[in-house]
Amino acid sequence: MPIHNNLFLALTIVLLTAGAAKSGQVDRGRKLYLEHCAVCHGAKGEGDGPMAKLLTTPPANLRLLSERYGNPLPAGQIASFIDGRADIAAHGPRDMPVWGSSAWEKQPGRGEPGQLTPAIASLVAYLQSIQLSTHRVASLGRDFQPAVTHQR
Numbered sequence: 001m002p003i004h005n006n007l008f009l010a011l012t013i014v015l016l017t018a019g020a021a022k023s024g025q026v027d028r029g030r031k032l033y034l035e036h037c038a039v040c041h042g043a044k045g046e047g048d049g050p051m052a053k054l055l056t057t058p059p060a061n062l063r064l065l066s067e068r069y070g071n072p073l074p075a076g077q078i079a080s081f082i083d084g085r086a087d088i089a090a091h092g093p094r095d096m097p098v099w100g101s102s103a104w105e106k107q108p109g110r111g112e113p114g115q116l117t118p119a120i121a122s123l124v125a126y127l128q129s130i131q132l133s134t135h136r137v138a139s140l141g142r143d144f145q146p147a148v149t150h151q152r
Contacts, residue, residue, distance in 0.1 A: 028126075032122060041059045063132045
């Protein structure tokens with residue numbers, strides 16, 4: 001019986017440690033999101049940031065990404081939207097300030113498919129944490145349609 005108790009204790013510690021690490025990544029992602037993304041996508045990711053009304057293409061409601069891409073979000077695909085490997089018409093050309101290399105820790109639009117820098121991985125973790133449940137989305141009656149032009 002003591003072996004089962006020790007195994008249970010060890011498994012509990014591993015799970016708690018993993019949860020704390022994930023929480024730290026989400027917190028870092030939230031901070032990056034508020035610094036770089038909220039001005040257009042809004043503080044809660046609903047596409048209602050202060051710049052939203054000035055844009056030709058309205059920013060996406062990022063809380064609805066899982067409705068289009070599944071849950072959990074496909075990290076590599078979402079990362080490619082953020083770091084510029086996939087063209088998003090509303091994000092504009094890659095030389096715009098939103099694509100500054102210091103923000104994403106690499107040259108925008110470059111890198112291997114599925115590559116996630118620590119900053120991008122944190123942003124993806126944060127976006128995963130703000131996804132609305134299917135029931136909540138149905139009650140909103142919204143349809144998420146990002147303007148993806150092509151993959152690099």
